[in-house]
Amino acid sequence: MDRxxxxxxxxxxxxxxxxxxxxxxxVHRFLPESTWLLTHLLLxxxxxxxxxxxxxxxxxxxxxRPAPGGQRFMVARLAGHTLGALAIVAGMxxxxxxxxxxxxxxxxLVAVVHGGVxxxxxxxxxxxxxxALSLFYVLAVAFLATGAVLGALLARTATxxxxxxxxxxxxxxxxxxxxxxxxxxxxxxxxxxxxxxxxMVPSAPLAAGRALGVLAGGVAVVExxxxxxxxxxxxxxxxxxLLGVALLVRPMVTIARVKRPISFATxxxxxxxxxxxxxxxALGVLVATAPSWPGAVDRVGGLVAPFAAGFAAQxxxxxxSYLAPVMLGGGPAVVRAVNAEMDRAAVARxxxxxxxxxxxxxxxxxxxxxxxxxxxLAVMVAFLVLLARAGLxxxxxxxxxxxxxxxxxxxxxxxxxxxxxxxAWGVGAVALAVVLGVAGDPAAAGLGAASASADVxxxxxxxxxxxxxxxxxxTPSTIEVPAGNRLVIELTNTGxxxxxxxxxxxxxxxxxxxxxxxxxxxGVVGRDLDGWCSVAxxxxxxxxxxxxxxxxxxxxxxxxxxxxxxxxxxxxTGGHAAMGPPSPPTGAPAADLLDLQADPGxxxxxxxxxxxxxxxxxxxxxxxTVSEVQAEVAPGVTxxxxxxxxxxxxxTLRGKVGDVFDVTLVNDGTIGxxxxxxxxxxxPDRPMxxxxxxxxxxxxxxxxxxxxxxxxCSTMPMSMHIANGMFGAVIIDPPNLPPVDREYVLVQSELYxxxxxxxxxxxxxxxxxxxxxxxxxxxxxxxxxRLPARVGERVRVWVLDAGPNRGSAFHVVGAQFDTLYTEGxxxxxGPDGAGGDPTGGAQVLALAAxxxxxxxxxxxxxxNYPFVSHAMVDAERGAHGFFQVSE
Numbered sequence: 001m002d003r004x005x006x007x008x009x010x011x012x013x014x015x016x017x018x019x020x021x022x023x024x025x026x027v028h029r030f031l032p033e034s035t036w037l038l039t040h041l042l043l044x045x046x047x048x049x050x051x052x053x054x055x056x057x058x059x060x061x062x063x064x065r066p067a068p069g070g071q072r073f074m075v076a077r078l079a080g081h082t083l084g085a086l087a088i089v090a091g092m093x094x095x096x097x098x099x100x101x102x103x104x105x106x107x108x109l110v111a112v113v114h115g116g117v118x119x120x121x122x123x124x125x126x127x128x129x130x131x132a133l134s135l136f137y138v139l140a141v142a143f144l145a146t147g148a149v150l151g152a153l154l155a156r157t158a159t160x161x162x163x164x165x166x167x168x169x170x171x172x173x174x175x176x177x178x179x180x181x182x183x184x185x186x187x188x189x190x191x192x193x194x195x196x197x198x199x200m201v202p203s204a205p206l207a208a209g210r211a212l213g214v215l216a217g218g219v220a221v222v223e224x225x226x227x228x229x230x231x232x233x234x235x236x237x238x239x240x241x242l243l244g245v246a247l248l249v250r251p252m253v254t255i256a257r258v259k260r261p262i263s264f265a266t267x268x269x270x271x272x273x274x275x276x277x278x279x280x281x282a283l284g285v286l287v288a289t290a291p292s293w294p295g296a297v298d299r300v301g302g303l304v305a306p307f308a309a310g311f312a313a314q315x316x317x318x319x320x321s322y323l324a325p326v327m328l329g330g331g332p333a334v335v336r337a338v339n340a341e342m343d344r345a346a347v348a349r350x351x352x353x354x355x356x357x358x359x360x361x362x363x364x365x366x367x368x369x370x371x372x373x374x375x376x377l378a379v380m381v382a383f384l385v386l387l388a389r390a391g392l393x394x395x396x397x398x399x400x401x402x403x404x405x406x407x408x409x410x411x412x413x414x415x416x417x418x419x420x421x422x423x424a425w426g427v428g429a430v431a432l433a434v435v436l437g438v439a440g441d442p443a444a445a446g447l448g449a450a451s452a453s454a455d456v457x458x459x460x461x462x463x464x465x466x467x468x469x470x471x472x473x474x475t476p477s478t479i480e481v482p483a484g485n486r487l488v489i490e491l492t493n494t495g496x497x498x499x500x501x502x503x504x505x506x507x508x509x510x511x512x513x514x515x516x517x518x519x520x521x522x523g524v525v526g527r528d529l530d531g532w533c534s535v536a537x538x539x540x541x542x543x544x545x546x547x548x549x550x551x552x553x554x555x556x557x558x559x560x561x562x563x564x565x566x567x568x569x570x571x572x573t574g575g576h577a578a579m580g581p582p583s584p585p586t587g588a589p590a591a592d593l594l595d596l597q598a599d600p601g602x603x604x605x606x607x608x609x610x611x612x613x614x615x616x617x618x619x620x621x622x623x624x625t626v627s628e629v630q631a632e633v634a635p636g637v638t639x640x641x642x643x644x645x646x647x648x649x650x651x652t653l654r655g656k657v658g659d660v661f662d663v664t665l666v667n668d669g670t671i672g673x674x675x676x677x678x679x680x681x682x683x684p685d686r687p688m689x690x691x692x693x694x695x696x697x698x699x700x701x702x703x704x705x706x707x708x709x710x711x712x713c714s715t716m717p718m719s720m721h722i723a724n725g726m727f728g729a730v731i732i733d734p735p736n737l738p739p740v741d742r743e744y745v746l747v748q749s750e751l752y753x754x755x756x757x758x759x760x761x762x763x764x765x766x767x768x769x770x771x772x773x774x775x776x777x778x779x780x781x782x783x784x785x786r787l788p789a790r791v792g793e794r795v796r797v798w799v800l801d802a803g804p805n806r807g808s809a810f811h812v813v814g815a816q817f818d819t820l821y822t823e824g825x826x827x828x829x830g831p832d833g834a835g836g837d838p839t840g841g842a843q844v845l846a847l848a849a850x851x852x853x854x855x856x857x858x859x860x861x862x863x864n865y866p867f868v869s870h871a872m873v874d875a876e877r878g879a880h881g882f883f884q885v886s887e
Contacts, residue, residue, distance in 0.1 A: 011053060011320070013082060015384065017045030022381045034623060035666070035696060036092060039308050043180065044085050044107075047312050048144070050320070051183045052078055052114060055137040058187060059118050062134050067121045077117075081110045088151070095617040097155060104152035111144040132209050136186025139216055143178025146223075147171055162229075164700070165293035169234070169300065170226035176307055177241055177280065178219040184276075184315050185215065185248050188269065192252045195266045195322045198259040204251035214244030222284075231288055231296065238284025245277055263339075264346035268318030271354050275310030279303050294686050298697060302361065309376070310357045317383045324390050337393040341386050351426030352379045359434070369694060371433040456526025456552065459484040469495035472541040472716055474531075479545065483552040487522040497672035497690045497715055499538065501545065503531045511535075511670070513692040525549050535671045539762075541717045590637050590753035591771045596780055596878060598635035606785035607647065607776035611743040611798065614654040614733050622653060625666040626673045626713075626726075633751055634772060634779040634878065640759045641725040641777075642669060642713070648725025648777045649747040649802065650711070653679075656733050657706055663699040667691050672715055677701055678850070679709035679730040690715045706734040707824045708745075708798050708852035722804040723752050723760040725777065729800045729852065734821070736831045740856065741793035746775045746810075748847075748869060748879060749802040768805050773874035775881055782867075782881025789859055789885045796856045797867075803849030809870035810845040812883065815857050817842040822853030829856065844870055859885040 021041040024034065056074050060066055067074065087103025090096070115138045122134060150171040154164065189208045193200040218241025225233035252273075261267050282303055290296035321342040325335045356376030360369055463481045467474055467489050481487045493499050493512040501509045501520055509518040522529070526549060533543035624644040631641045631648070644650030653661065665675045672690040680701020687699040712718075713726035729747055750770035754761040764770070772779045789795050796819075801808040819829030820842045826834040828842050845855050859865060865883040868875035 011050070013078060014046050014050045014053070014316075014320070015387070017041060017049060018384060021046060022377065022384075025377050034625075035304065035664070037089065039304060040085075040089060040092075042308055043175070043312055044088065047180060047316055048085070048107075049078060049081065050316055051140070051180070052081060052110075054187070054319070054323070055114075055118075055140070055183060058190065059121060059134045059137060062190070063121055065121060067117050069117065073117070077110050077114055080106055084110065092155065092621065095615075095619050095621045097619060100155050101152050104148045104155075108145040108148040111141040111148065115141040115145075132205070133186055133189055136182050136208075136212060139212070140179050140182040140186070143174050143182065143219065147175035147179055150174060162293045165297045166226050166229060168297050169287060169293070170223045172300065173219060173222040173226060173234075173237075173283070176312075177222065178216075180312055181219075181241075181276065181280075182212075182215060184272075184311075185245065186212070187319070188252065188273070189248065191319065191322070192266075192269065193255050195263065195269065196255060196259040196261065198255060201251040201254050207247050207251055211244045211248035214247060215241055218242075218244055229293070231290065231293065235284035235288035238280050241280055242277060245273075245280070249273060249277075262346070263322070264343050264349060265318045265322035267346060267350040268314045268321070271350055272311050272315035272318065275306050275314070275354075275357070279306050279311060282306075292686075298686075301696065305360055306357060309380070310354070313380060314353065317380065320387075321383065324387065337396070338390045341390040341393050344386055344389075345425070347423050348425040348429070349379050349382065351423045352376065352429050355426065355430040356433070359430070364434075368434055371436045372430060375429060375433040456484050456524065456549075458486070458524045462486040462488060464488045464490060467491045467501070467545070469493050469499055469543075471495065472538060472543050474501070474533075474543060474545045477545055478548060480548045480550050481525050483526055483549040485525060487525045487547065489520040489522060490517070491520060492517045497535075498670075498692050499533050499535060499543065501531055502534045503529055503547070505529065508534075511693075514672075522547070527552055538717070590639060590756045590758075593637050593756065594634060594753075594771065595636065596634065596876075600635050600778075600781075600784055601632070604632065604781075604784065606781050607649075607778065609744045609746060609776060609782070609787055611652065611654070611731070611745045613743075614656055614731075618656075618658070619660045619662060620653060620655055621662045621664075622651075623664045623666060624650060624675065626669045628669050630757060631725075631777070633753075633774070633777065637753065638757050639751070639753060640757060642673070642721060642759070643725050644675075644728055648727070649749070650726075650728030652729045652731060652745050653711075654731040654733070655703055657703055657735060659703050659732070661699075661701055661703065661730070664696055665691065665699060666696040667693050669693055673713050673721065673726065674715045675699060675711060676714040677709070677711045677730060679703055679705075679707075679711070679732055684714075688714050703730075703732045705824055706732045707821075708732075708800050708854065710800055710802055710850050710852065712802065717762070717765075719765045719804045720760060720762055722802065723750065723765050725749075727802040729798070731798060738831060740796045742789055743796045743798070744787055745798040745800070746867075746881075747777075747800045747802050748773065748775055748808045748810075749777070750774075750804065750806055751779075765804070770806065770877065773806060773869060773877040773879040775879060779878025780880050786864065786882040786884035789883050791859055791862055791885060791887055794856060794858055795883075796854055798852065798854040799845055799847065800852035801847040801849055805849060806874065807849055807851075807871070808845075808847045808874075808879070810847070810855070811843060811868055811870040812855075812857065813866040813868065814863070815859060815865055815883075817845070817855040817857050819856035820845060820853065821855075822847065823851055859883065861885070862887050 021038060024038045024041055053074070056067055084103045084106030087099050087106065091098070091100025091103055118134055118138050150167055154167040154171055186208065189204055190200070193204075218237050218239075221237030221240055222234050225231065225237055256270070261270055283300060286299040286303070287296040290299050324342050325338045353376050356372040356379075359372045360376070364372075459482065461482070463485045465476075465479050465481075465487070467476065467479075469475070469492070472495075479487070479489070489501065491501050491509050491512070493514055493516050496514060498511050498513055500511045503520070503522055505522070507520055507522050509520045512518055525547060528549055529547040531545035531547065532539040625646075627643055627646055629641050629643055629646055630638055633639050633641075641648045655661065661677070661680070663675070663677070665673075667673050670693055672692055674688055674690045676684065676688045677699065681704065682701055687697065687701075689697070691697050709730045709732065711728050711730055713721035715721050727747070727749065729745060731745065751772040751774060752760045752764035752769070753771040775782060797810075799808065799810045817828065818841055820827045821830065822845060828836070828840055829838075842855070845853055847853065862885050865885060867881050867883060869879040
């Protein structure tokens with residue numbers, strides 16, 4: 001196998017991992033463990049494969065001799081790592097710890113063998129000037145093996161959140177600072193001047209040798225601090241590591257002053273090192289100042305994108321862009337052709353990616369974060385397109401004899417003018433993405449302020465007031481300002497959820513995450529004004545603010561329509577400015593469209609009530625993604641639903657006593673949300689906290705008791721979040737639960753209809769006046785999609801009452817229950833006569849809000865058997881369905 005063919009084939013593995021990561025980034029909402037998967041496809045897959053290939057290449061060059069076993073042995077190591085990485089991914093997604101452990105062991109074994117090969121290669125080598133740099137690779141793969149072991153331990157069952165957090169941070173530090181960091185920094189000692197096509201600073205090898213011990217020591221300190229539980233020591237380790245980075249980077253800066261970076265490879269590598277230094281510093285500060293180890297994990301989660309995309313992805317793409325001629329081979333004409341393709345729009349690409357990353361980590365509106373991150377991803381994926389173009393350019397250039405001509409009509413020589421304008425093109429592209437994000441959600445960007453002067457003469461003075469959030473209150477809740485003064489409100493979100501402040505004039509702070517601060521310029525105040533938080537339900541919880549214009553002329557007060565109805569999106573009245581605050585979609589009240597005798601439309605898809613058996617796994621890894629969707633809840637009636645994984649109720653989880661549930665909650669909504677699992681017992685402070693849009697948390701609990709348990713969003717107002725669809729069931733099978741022919745699960749809840757397409761009506765929730773009571777989120781849906789059964793079959797029906805307010809009296813017309821289990825106990829039937837008198841029967845499974853249980857029955861003959869909540873007004877509101885029983 002010749003050199004070019006070898007590199008092309010080996011790096012095809014890297015490209016395949018990059019493609020998989022790009023696809024995962026686009027469809028992450030639909031993938032289990034999406035954040036973990038995306039990170040590991042990039043780092044464990046693409047980056048680690050590239051490191052194995054190119055560290056072998058550079059070791060050959062530095063040591064002046066080929067590695068033992070040659071290319072064939074390198075192919076075997078690369079294949080072994082690929083299999084191990086795939087096993088880790090498969091084990092994580094399926095919850096099979098054994099598969100994951102085997103994969104981690106294989107990755108660790110390959111790392112140890114790879115390091116051993118380089119050590120063996122060093123014996124008897126000429127040890128030229130740069131031979132000592134190969135030790136960077138030896139130490140790096142040692143950290144890879146250690147990190148693989150820590151990762152396997154991290155994935156195993158554990159109920160101690162502190163231990164899990166310590167293992168996580170040790171794993172992150174070992175892999176990113178130790179394995180990836182040492183490899184990249186050691187390689188750049190030689191690769192940086194090579195990419196710039198200039199000489200190395202004479203002191204660079206000596207500086208690198210000194211830096212190696214400092215860098216390795218820094219990693220060891222951070223790892224030891226994590227494993228021993230001494231959080232402040234993490235900051236010390238990060239500082240030591242940064243000193244090592246400074247020692248190694250100083251010669252690189254000296255070179256760059258002489259030969260300015262202009263290619264994509266050099267610009268991308270420089271940006272990557274900058275992000276790396278920032279991330280290492282942030283890691284030390286965030287962990288050391290966190291209130292606890294689990295709190296540190298939550299904070300460090302914000303560094304995933306800068307570490308993975310800002311550092312690892314950028315340095316990988318930069319290095320591969322420069323090394324593409326090595327992979328593709330050829331003479332001078334081919335090299336120029338390939339470089340021309342890999343350097344297309346170099347400045348614009350680097351500027352775009354790094355601006356998008358900067359916006360991603362800043363507290364920008366969520367839709368802006370989406371548009372800019374998609375732009376950044378598209379620019380990174382463009383590398384794969386350019387690599388394909390480079391392959392075509394090589395073939396064309398190889399046929400030409402004139403070295404001064406390259407493919408596509410590009411001239412060899414100074415960069416064209418458009419390269420010098422690349423920065424402007426990049427800024428423009430990002431600006432456009434920001435504009436699109438703001439246009440899609442102007443309220444979140446704080447647009448729409450209007451005058452509040454009411455024709456009162458301005459005094460020329462300004463009144464500035466500090467307002468904060470305490471619970472579900474603005475403090476102070478009343479502001480007095482002399483009429484004619486300009487009012488400026490400095491709002492700080494000191495609460496635990498996303499909030500905003502909207503004045504009836506339309507002036508708004510925009511959505512603020514916890515800890516964020518904003519200035520609201522109300523303008524000249526000549527009349528009384530009302531303000532409130534526009535997040536659904538927060539106004540009803542008391543988040544209102546009153547601006548009183550002291551000394552305003554009679555009649556210059558807020559209209560009667562400035563309160564109450566505005567929370568539901570009613571238009572501004574009473575002569576106020578035409579531009580109102582952000583509001584839910586307006587239109588006819590959805591309740592006016594109710595016709596429960598109508599048939600669903602052609603797009604109706606019933607919720608699948610069939611319940612599969614509990615999986616064999618003892619660790620259940622689940623990702624629940626919060627999203628806001630438009631869903632039909634009755635024939636012709638659409639509401640905005642806040643959902644877990646796109647449906648209300650959310651997915652039903654099932655397991656056995658002793659199983660561990662490892663749940664990742666991802667908030668892809670526009671306001672704060674949380675989750676509360678009744679199936680687990682643990683202090684709610686951390687796992688049940690509200691997280692802002694774009695954030696995630698991990699909720700781990702052990703199922704210690706059997707039953708059907710509710711899970712739901714516990715963010716205030718809780719009734720609003722549950723009524724909007726944020727609930728689901730966890731079924732923990734009782735021991736020795738006998739098999740049955742069919743199992744169904746039904747979740748009863750209420751709907752309080754607001755405007756068409758809008759969220760629930762908060763006033764109806766408070767008054768407990770539901771428009772609909774439903775099973776599995778849709779009125780009478782099992783009238784239209786009847787649940788099948790056969791005569792003589794034993795059918796088990798699990799029922800959960802999610803509320804938020806009303807109970808259930810589950811009854812099957814024409815049938816009797818011979819087994820009844822509720823709230824952890826058999827009241828009738830069950831194994832070994834647990835429920836007492838075997839001749840007894842039951843007609844109703846009675847449940848209060850949040851209670852659950854199951855019944856078992858057999859159907860004596862074929863026919864249609866209605867099931868209802870026997871609170872008949874609720875049955876008439878939609879809590880109705882049929883079992884369709886055949887012979």
